[in-house]
Amino acid sequence: MVATYKDIRRITGLSLATISKYYNGGNVLGPNRELIEKAAAELDYQVNNVARGLRSRRSMTVGVILDELASTFNTTIVSRIEERLREAGYGTIICDSRRDAESQADVMRFLVGKMVDGIVVIPVDDDTSFLAAARDRDVPVVAVDRLMPGTDSVVIDNRAAIASAVQLLVTAGHTAIGLLAGPDTTYTMRERRAGFRDAMQDRTGLLPRAELMTPEHVSVEGGCTGLRRLLRLSAPPTAVVCANYVLTLGATIALNELGQELRPALVGFDNLELARLIRPRPTLVTQPIESLATEAAELLLQRLSGGGPDDPVTITLDTTLMVGHESTYQLRP
Amino acid sequence: MVATYKDIRRITGLSLATISKYYNGGNVLGPNRELIEKAAAELDYQVNNVARGLRSRRSMTVGVILDELASTFNTTIVSRIEERLREAGYGTIICDSRRDAESQADVMRFLVGKMVDGIVVIPVDDDTSFLAAARDRDVPVVAVDRLMPGTDSVVIDNRAAIASAVQLLVTAGHTAIGLLAGPDTTYTMRERRAGFRDAMQDRTGLLPRAELMTPEHVSVEGGCTGLRRLLRLSAPPTAVVCANYVLTLGATIALNELGQELRPALVGFDNLELARLIRPRPTLVTQPIESLATEAAELLLQRLSGGGPDDPVTITLDTTLMVGHESTYQLRP
DNA sequence: CTCCTTTGGCGAAACGTTTCGAACCACTTT
DNA sequence: AAAGTGGTTCGAAACGTTTCGCCAAAGGAG
Incomplete structure (x- = not known):
């Protein structure tokens, strides 16, 4: 049988109210404190959090x-x-x-x-x-x-996150940059896509072509097929930004199947384990x-x-x- | 204020016992059932699981x-x-x-x-x-x-798991096989190491050299350094078995830094994502x-x-x- | 020495359920 | 018509805490 306040009362002679006070940090005289501690140790007492929760509504x-x-x-x-x-x-x-x-x-x-x-x-x-x-x-x-x-x-500053990727790529000389992102059904994806568009306009003066940023299914498969689609375009991008972890994973897998010389630049999102596993070491937007x-x-x-x-x-x-x-x-x- | 049985009693005129019975799958007459359901819907009633837990001790x-x-x-x-x-x-x-x-x-x-x-x-x-x-x-x-x-x-059948890896490698002609496993502080590692030793003896007739199965730190780093150590031996193994997921990850990373022609055979453990990401497609012992x-x-x-x-x-x-x-x-x- | 305040302790009433034995009802059986 | 039966319902007592209002004792101010 599990011990309760009543058992402590029986041993110490104190009232339930005082015992409760002890367990809730109230003022209890030194001798009584010790009495309770001794009894609790003896009984292997532990507060019943369910009962406590009922009464205190937490x-x-x-x-x-x-x-x-x-x-x-x-x-x-x-x-x-x-x-x-x-x-x-x-x-x-x-x-x-x-x-x-x-x-x-x-x-x-x-x-x-x-x-x-x-x-x-x-x-x-x-x-x-x-x-x-x-x-x-x-x-x-x-x-x-x-x-x-x-x-x-x-949340994170999604627009700034994507903008930092775009900036790196534009500074490196890219102008045709693709985006692998999911559909606009979540706030996160909307922001990342909008951030991409805005950053491209800021840095290159032009809006990216629509075909370079069509939505993908947010999955490893989506990343794979999305990257392949981008590279099959008549004017393929020289760099691709992935807007999330699984898309990065998928794109990386697709990349592995390409010859070195065909590979576009790739900036991914968010995984630290990934960075250690992949050669050459990937460029990633990392979230805190x-x-x-x-x-x-x-x-x-x-x-x-x-x-x-x-x-x-x-x-x-x-x-x-x-x-x-x-x-x-x-x-x- | 959140509704309780008492509110339902007020509306339906039924007793708490009957209401409790309703909520615990007991027999309640049709009309009373409906009464309760109607009242509960009206009050947006939800059972208080804390109170329930106190009484029923679960x-x-x-x-x-x-x-x-x-x-x-x-x-x-x-x-x-x-x-x-x-x-x-x-x-x-x-x-x-x-x-x-x-x-x-x-x-x-x-x-x-x-x-x-x-x-x-x-x-x-x-x-x-x-x-x-x-x-x-x-x-x-x-x-x-x-x-x-x-x-x-x-648990899984750890011995058989490792034995299946050893069997594949021995059948393929390997005799010098190394093991990357952690120290014998956990049951799992002990079993896998023992399974390795036994399987090697069964299949090759010899116990593996001790230097081929010294314990590693169970981490990505441990897998890396362990694989490098094995390959630096004067008589390096031609194949390596990794006894767990992180060791496999580490060994794979170390492998990536080697030229194709130097690579030992490698059988890893347990991760499905890994298999999709790595080329050539790895051989893995997978757990259910x-x-x-x-x-x-x-x-x-x-x-x-x-x-x-x-x-x-x-x-x-x-x-x-x-x-x-x-x-x-x-x-x- | 009295009055007031502070401190610690107490009994009793919650908190919202479940459960137990008793009571009730509408039947069926003698 | 009385007794038995099976299925519902009921009142009341738990479950183990916290908390409220009250009381006694101790300490301080005048």
């Missing part, structure tokens, strides 16, 4: 909803968030929405039903209707890597993934303690361009 | 402890387990022990304190003392990918990762419902050898 758990679990980007985020929240006493319930909006809504209801105190989400797409379940129950939500109107969000996670965790913790501004907050972080081997960005003569 | 959450989160192997496992457990109504609290035994023990206490109903763990090493916290509170534990004496475990996860989930669910045999269960699954491009395993003339 479950001390938060939910994390991911569009997919099996991606380095996401696991890094989860790992950091979990670490920070556990420090603060919160358990992290994880849910994989498998890139499915309906499943995402299910999961949201599931978590709200589990009485989580807050939620971090990497949403599947721009549709915010699934947030209603949380809003109805006043559960704070922080979105990561997507800007959700009306919700706290932590850990910061993204810690900012999200801190923001959520602030909301959980009832703090923060009344209006939704958006935190924007900067990316870094990791310049790889020069063959990955130079224009061939 | 939190309907389980903990998952991982030695690290950022590995495809582990995330695949988590994703599947989470999916299956959520189907059964359980929330999955995830904890990353960061390969640190002390942190693993902390996390175990944390989860037990959170009143989880069960725990799945991929342990840091063979030390089982951290399990005490769970055992004291009668929380069932299932270990994945490690055999923990006295605990339900789901998804099955590992579903078996673990089913076993835990069985324990959660009080079922299963009295003694700890060990489930052993088989691996598959995915043969890649022939240059990855053939002996050069």
Whole structure:
């Protein structure tokens, strides 16, 4: 049988109220403190968090909803968030929405039903209707890597990220640059595409041809076929920018099948493991993934303690361009 | 204000007991059913799982402890387990022990304190003392990918896995085969090394030279340096078996720096993404990762419902050898 | 020495469920 | 008509905490 306050009361003779006070950092006289500590050790007592949660209306758990679990980007985020929240006493319930909006809504209801105190989400797409379940129950939500109107969000400066890639390539002499990006259904992709267009116009004075930036399916396959399509154009680009990790992966695979002399310059996105595995060392736009996670965790913790501004907050972080081997960005003569 | 049974009672005139029965699948007369459903819809009622947990002594959450989160192997496992457990109504609290035994023990206490109903763990090493916290509170534990004496475990047939790699290489004519494996501190590594030794003896009649199987640090770096060390030996191996994913990754990186003609044959372990990215297509021992996860989930669910045999269960699954491009395993003339 | 304030402790009432035994009802059986 | 039966419903007591209002003792100011 697991010990309760009542057992401690039996041993110490103190009241439940005093014992509770002890476990919640209130003032308890020295001798009584020791009495409780001794009894607790003897009984191997541990606070029952479920009972505590019922009374205090906090479950001390938060939910994390991911569009997919099996991606380095996401696991890094989860790992950091979990670490920070556990420090603060919160358990992290994880849910994989498998890139499915309906499943995402299910999961949201599931978590709200589990009485989580807050939620971090990497949403599947721009549709915010699934947030209603949380809003109805006043559960704070922080979105990561997507800007959700009306919700706290932590994002990177997508336009600047792509612009830094474009700048490198234009400086190296490229003018015909292609973009591998997904459809405009997510905020992130919209921003990256817009950032590409704007940066091209800024740096070259011209808008890129539409055929150089048609949307791809966001997958390894999409990256492969997209790169091949670009290179089959009558006027193929001399350089390609990939707007996300899996597209970079796909493009790299497609590149491996080409002869050295045919390879376009390629600037990818976001994976650190990749950089170590691939020769020549790739040029990559890298996101501050850990910061993204810690900012999200801190923001959520602030909301959980009832703090923060009344209006939704958006935190924007900067990316870094990791310049790889020069063959990955130079224009061939 | 969030609705409770009392609100439903006010509207329907039924007793709390009947309402509870409705929500727990008991028999309730048709008209009363409808009454409750109508009231619940009106109130936007959702069961309070914390209160339910207090009374029924089940939190309907389980903990998952991982030695690290950022590995495809582990995330695949988590994703599947989470999916299956959520189907059964359980929330999955995830904890990353960061390969640190002390942190693993902390996390175990944390989860037990959170009143989880069960725990799945991929342990840091063979030390089982951290399990005490769970055992004291009668929380069932299932270990994945490690055999923990006295605990339900789901593992692969490590010896057979390595033996299949050795068989392929010996059949292709190799006799000097090296092994990249970690130190014998974990069950998994011990089994794989023993499996290697036994298979070599079976197939070649000789034990491999000790210098061909000295332990490496289990990391990408360890794989790199280990492969280089093997090739610098006065009698270098003509083929190398890697006993795990990160070692394979490291060895592959080191391989990339060698000229084609110097490359030894290489059989790696366990990653599917890898296979798509690397040319020539590598030969890999692949684990049934998804099955590992579903078996673990089913076993835990069985324990959660009080079922299963009295003694700890060990489930052993088989691996598959995915043969890649022939240059990855053939002996050069 | 009295009055007031501060401190620590106490009993009892929540929090929102589940569960147990008893009560009830409409039948069927004697 | 009384007794038995099977299926529903009910009231009340848990589950293990936190919290509210009150009280006693101790300390300080006048």
